[in-house]
Amino acid sequence: xxxxxxxxxxxxxxxxxxxTLFKKPATPDYSTxxxxxxxxxxxxxxxxxxxxxxxxxxxxxxxxxxxxxxxQYLQVPADSINNLKLYRFIDEWxxxxxxxxxxxxRGIDCSALMQRLLAEVxxxxxxxxxxxQYFTDNVERFARWESLAEGDLIFxxxxxxxxxxxxxxxxxNGRFVNSASRGVTIESLRKPYWAARYVxxxxxxxxxxxxxxxx
Numbered sequence: 001x002x003x004x005x006x007x008x009x010x011x012x013x014x015x016x017x018x019x020t021l022f023k024k025p026a027t028p029d030y031s032t033x034x035x036x037x038x039x040x041x042x043x044x045x046x047x048x049x050x051x052x053x054x055x056x057x058x059x060x061x062x063x064x065x066x067x068x069x070x071x072q073y074l075q076v077p078a079d080s081i082n083n084l085k086l087y088r089f090i091d092e093w094x095x096x097x098x099x100x101x102x103x104x105x106r107g108i109d110c111s112a113l114m115q116r117l118l119a120e121v122x123x124x125x126x127x128x129x130x131x132x133q134y135f136t137d138n139v140e141r142f143a144r145w146e147s148l149a150e151g152d153l154i155f156x157x158x159x160x161x162x163x164x165x166x167x168x169x170x171x172x173n174g175r176f177v178n179s180a181s182r183g184v185t186i187e188s189l190r191k192p193y194w195a196a197r198y199v200x201x202x203x204x205x206x207x208x209x210x211x212x213x214x215x
Contacts (some may be wrong), residue, residue: 073186074173086121090177096184110167113179130167139202153202
């Protein structure tokens with residue numbers, strides 16, 4: 001009986017969604033997994049994920065402190081931190097523990113963080129795993145770091161034998177937010193660990209003529 005119980009527990013554990021999807025489906029179709037829930041958007045993806053600069057005269061003290069804090073993380077001028085909705089989200093989740101398959105403040109994995117971030121900040125919905133997020137038709141993949149812009153997804157191969165096992169979101173100046181072994185942190189693409197494991201980046205495409213719905 002004991003070996004049977006152990007086997008059952010193993011099957012349940014492996015069925016949990018997480019950053020990694022170990023086996024590619026025979027006929028993957030993620031083309032209906034991403035949509036933007038705002039009918040007023042008519043421009044390209046970069047326009048869809050942009051947030052207008054706040055009025056400096058109405059900027060609260062807490063927002064000013066937020067800009068200063070994340071300017072230090074990114075090593076950029078505070079005035080260049082304009083997407084306050086994004087940084088409020090990051091500030092809420094920063095240092096949340098990593099948990100494989102986790103989706104809450106008790107623990108969250110990389111792809112769940114990206115899924116929640118894009119939904120709450122940009123109103124864009126993507127699949128659950130980093131593998132699915134990479135192969136979604138609505139993500140335009142590119143390799144050059146020089147082409148990265150705020151809001152782009154960054155994909156990594158951290159486990160041998162698996163094409164995509166980790167994902168983060170680019171912020172600027174070579175920095176990205178992700179959830180890894182140290183929890184939700186802001187990391188640098190220039191660190192040898194991440195540079196060696198970088199695969200490609202992906203820009204969300206939301207200007208489809210036919211609107212798609214969440215699976």
